[in-house]
Amino acid sequence: MIEVEHISKIFRVSRRNSGFKEAAKALFHREYEELKALDDISFTIADGEMVGYIGPNGAGKSSTIKILSGILYPDSGTCFVNGRIPWKERKAHVKDIGVVFGQRSQLWWDVPVIDSFELIKDIYDIPLTTYRNNLEELIALLNLSQIIKTPTRQLSLGQRMRCEIAASLLHEPKILFLDEPTIGLDAISKLAVRDFIRKRNETHKTTVILTTHDMQDIEALSKRIILIGKGRLLMDGTLDDLKSVKAEDSIDEVIASMYRKYDIA
Amino acid sequence: MELYKKYFGIHFRSAMQYKVSFLLTTIGQFLVSFNIFLGIYFLFARFSSVKGYTYQEVMLCFAVNIMAYSLAEMFARGFDTFPSMINNGEFDRILVRPKGILLQILCSKIEFTRIGRMIQAIVMFTYGVKTSGVPWSVDKIITVCFMLIGGTALYSALFLLYAAVSFFTIEGIEVMNIVTDGAREYGKYPFDTYGKAVLKIVTYVVPFALFQYYPFLYLLGRNTNKVLIILPLASAFFYLPCYLFFQIGLKHYKSTGS
Numbered sequence: 131m132i133e134v135e136h137i138s139k140i141f142r143v144s145r146r147n148s149g150f151k152e153a154a155k156a157l158f159h160r161e162y163e164e165l166k167a168l169d170d171i172s173f174t175i176a177d178g179e180m181v182g183y184i185g186p187n188g189a190g191k192s193s194t195i196k197i198l199s200g201i202l203y204p205d206s207g208t209c210f211v212n213g214r215i216p217w218k219e220r221k222a223h224v225k226d227i228g229v230v231f232g233q234r235s236q237l238w239w240d241v242p243v244i245d246s247f248e249l250i251k252d253i254y255d256i257p258l259t260t261y262r263n264n265l266e267e268l269i270a271l272l273n274l275s276q277i278i279k280t281p282t283r284q285l286s287l288g289q290r291m292r293c294e295i296a297a298s299l300l301h302e303p304k305i306l307f308l309d310e311p312t313i314g315l316d317a318i319s320k321l322a323v324r325d326f327i328r329k330r331n332e333t334h335k336t337t338v339i340l341t342t343h344d345m346q347d348i349e350a351l352s353k354r355i356i357l358i359g360k361g362r363l364l365m366d367g368t369l370d371d372l373k374s375v376k377a378e379d380s381i382d383e384v385i386a387s388m389y390r391k392y393d394i395a
Numbered sequence: 396m397e398l399y400k401k402y403f404g405i406h407f408r409s410a411m412q413y414k415v416s417f418l419l420t421t422i423g424q425f426l427v428s429f430n431i432f433l434g435i436y437f438l439f440a441r442f443s444s445v446k447g448y449t450y451q452e453v454m455l456c457f458a459v460n461i462m463a464y465s466l467a468e469m470f471a472r473g474f475d476t477f478p479s480m481i482n483n484g485e486f487d488r489i490l491v492r493p494k495g496i497l498l499q500i501l502c503s504k505i506e507f508t509r510i511g512r513m514i515q516a517i518v519m520f521t522y523g524v525k526t527s528g529v530p531w532s533v534d535k536i537i538t539v540c541f542m543l544i545g546g547t548a549l550y551s552a553l554f555l556l557y558a559a560v561s562f563f564t565i566e567g568i569e570v571m572n573i574v575t576d577g578a579r580e581y582g583k584y585p586f587d588t589y590g591k592a593v594l595k596i597v598t599y600v601v602p603f604a605l606f607q608y609y610p611f612l613y614l615l616g617r618n619t620n621k622v623l624i625i626l627p628l629a630s631a632f633f634y635l636p637c638y639l640f641f642q643i644g645l646k647h648y649k650s651t652g653s
Contacts, residue, residue, distance in 0.1 A: 141651065201490045203649050217649060221493040229491045234484050240409035252401050253492050281412070 132175040132198065132305065132337070137207035139168040139193055139361075167193045168204065169361040177304070178335040180328075182352035184342065186389055190361045191341045195307050198339070199229050212304065225254060228298035232310035235290065236297055237282040243293045244278040247300060254301040261300065268296040271326055288319030295326065305337045306330070312344050324350045345381040357388060364392050398494065402502035410507045417508060424511030428461060432519060435583060446588045453584055455523030456611050458516050459539065460582035463546025463606070465512040467554065470547075472506040474554035478561035481648070496645070497638075500558065529614055538610050538624045545606035545627030550575065552634040553601070555641055562644030578603050585611055605630035 142162040168190045175181055185191055196202040198209065200216035200223050208215060216223045230236075237246040251261045269275050272292045277285060285293065291311060298306065308327070312320045328351060330336050340351060348355060348369065355372055357365040365372070365388070375384055410417050435457065439450040448456075468475070477500060480486045489499045529535060557571040578601070581589065586597050586608040597603040606627035613623035 196487070199491050201487050201649065205650075220490070224491045225493045227491070229488075231484070231487070234488070236488050238405050238409065240412045241405055245405060245408070249401050249405055252398050253494055255493075 131177055131213070132173075132209070132211050132339075134171060134173050134194075134198070134209040135207055137168055137171045137194075137197060137204040137209060138166070139190075139197070139202070139204050141165045141167050166361045168197075170207070171358065171361075171363050172207075173356055173363065173366055175337060175339065177337055178331070179354060180331045180338040180340070180352045182340050182342065182348040182355045183358070184348065184355060184385070185358040185364075189359045191358065192309065194358070195229075195309055195339070195341065199227055199307060200224060225301065226304050228301070228303035228306045230294050230298050230306070230308045230311055232291070232308070232313040235282065235294065237290070237293060239283050240281055242279045242281055243274075243285070246282065246293075247278070247297060250297055250300055256301050260302070264300050264302060265296075268299060271329065272296050273322070288315050288322075291315060291319065291323060292326075295323065299330070299336075302334070303336070305339070308338065308340045308342075310342055311340070312342065312347055320344075320346075327351060345385060349381055357385075359389065359392050364388070398498070399502060403505060406505040407507065420508040421511035424508055425515050426511075428512045428515040431461075431580075431583065432457075432515065445584060448585060448588075449527070451523055451526040451528070452615060454519050455527045455529070455614070456585050456607065457583040458520035458523050459542050459611075460546065460607055461512065461579065462516040462520060463543055464550050464579045464582075465509045465516060466543070466547040467550030469506050469509040469513070471501060471551035471554045472509075473500045473502065473504040474551070474558040476504050477558035481561060486648075497555075497641075527615075529616070534621075534624055535614055538613055538627075541625060541627040542606050542610050545630040548631035549601075549603065549606060549633055550578075552631070552637045553578075555634070556637040559637065559641040559644040562641075562648050574601060582607055602630040602633055 141164075143165050171190075171194065183191055183194065193202065197204050198211060198216060200220050203217050211223060212226055214223045214226075237243060238249070247265065250256075256264070269278065272295065274292060274296060277289050277293065280289075282290060282293070295308075295311065306327075311327075312323055315323065324347060327338060327340075331338050338351070340347065342348065353368055355365070355367060355369060356363065357372075369381075372384055372388070373381065375388065379387070435450075435453060438445070439453070443449070445453065473480075477486075480489075480500070480503065485503070489496060489503070492499060524531070553571075553575050557575065560571055578597075581593075582603060586594050586604045594604060594608070597608070598605065609618070610623050610627050612618040613620070
């Protein structure tokens with residue numbers, strides 16, 4: 131259960147014009163511009179739901195994920211994840227969640243993937259039998275048996291992403307955050323990742339929150355969509371709600387017209 | 396501790412993936428500190444003593460200091476590379492894992508190549524122990540051990556401070572190197588060599604003298620106050636303000652995310 135109540139977050143971004151003189155001036159006096167990353171966002175996500183969290187670049191998707199995973203504090207508002215405030219009870223909270231950042235690896239670069247898994251087992255204090263069962267299941271479903279003995283740096287992006295997802299599920303989190311999990315993947319890897327996420331959601335009732343720019347991800351995975359732009363929540367509904375805006379177009383075009391409608395492109 | 400061992404294993408295997416690089420860096424580390432050693436050697440070839448300290452005594456002092464520094468660098472290297480962890484987002488990963496933040500940063504990097512500097516230090520230390528004319532008794536051996544512990548703790552605390560500063564500014568942290576690298580360089584001679592003002596700073600501001608100068612006097616028998624045996628441990632208290640500062644930095648990070 132995720133409850134987000136009126137969360138706001140303001141970043142101060144320092145600005146200066148180009149040139150040496152301006153740079154020197156900035157040393158002593160910085161001009162800040164306030165940027166509303168999140169502006170009064172509220173939503174509730176029930177256990178076992180799969181939600182697509184979408185919006186253009188800079189809309190505040192990552193900031194929301196960071197707040198929900200306890201990395202950031204909001205300036206105002208609050209949120210509860212399984213009854214806990216993420217940034218107040220960090221350790222207990224993070225045992226319940228798995229986070230995949232599509233652009234960054236959580237595996238150790240120079241050692242075989244299985245070594246990383248073993249270390250994650252110790253970091254999360256996963257009991258041995260639980261670990262073995264989970265590992266076996268993940269290896270079978272994500273087809274990892276050939277690659278877990280390879281050092282991470284020698285894996286292709288698709289192989290690595292499958293390992294990343296496995297790594298964040300070893301401790302059986304109730305909630306999985308996926309930040310652009312299909313970015314840069316080829317068609318086969320994308321399908322494999324989507325297929326796995328859907329199955330995981332069905333069999334384990336894992337709550338999944340997915341940010342992506344790939345509309346096929348959304349179509350394949352989530353019934354519910356939360357659209358944000360310029361830090362504001364614009365739409366919280368189903369894929370069909372979205373499609374009803376302009377039935378005949380592809381979903382990419384529907385989204386693009388939404389962005390234009392709300393002037394957030 | 397169990398977890399630290401596991402991390403240790405991972406880092407060791409990683410280091411062994413690049414054997415040539417590991418070897419060359421280790422030799423490089425050895426040569427760098429060997430250079431410093433040569434500097435002292437040639438100085439003493441002309442002057443028989445500096446401020447009443449003989450060549451062998453300075454060797455001993457230098458060796459203890461450099462050993463503490465390389466131990467800290469080997470095991471607290473994670474603090475030293477912390478700015479890049481903030482830059483590339485690795486720190487966010489640490490925050491979403493259910494273990495202590497400092498422990499995870501410590502574990503994020505273990506620098507085995509510092510063995511090179513360590514070997515150099517051990518050679519000098521052995522030489523100093525044998526030739527400095529110190530009559531080695533139990534209390535003096537304990538003093539040396541405490542000097543190493545206190546020194547390693549102090550240098551680690553400075554690395555922690557360095558990490559804390561990087562929460563606020565990425566560009567300004569070069570200033571911190573003045574303190575850490577500076578202390579390593581100046582620490583080769585007992586601190587009273589540099590005059591009263593410096594000695595005051597390294598006693599009351601950044602307490603290097605507590606593990607280097609005062610217990611060293613005890614080793615040489617120039618001061619027989621027994622308090623000096625445990626004084627080096629006091630320099631570990633410097634960790635406290637550094638830790639607090641780190642916590643403030645962490646709070647700042649969590650509110651700005653950059």
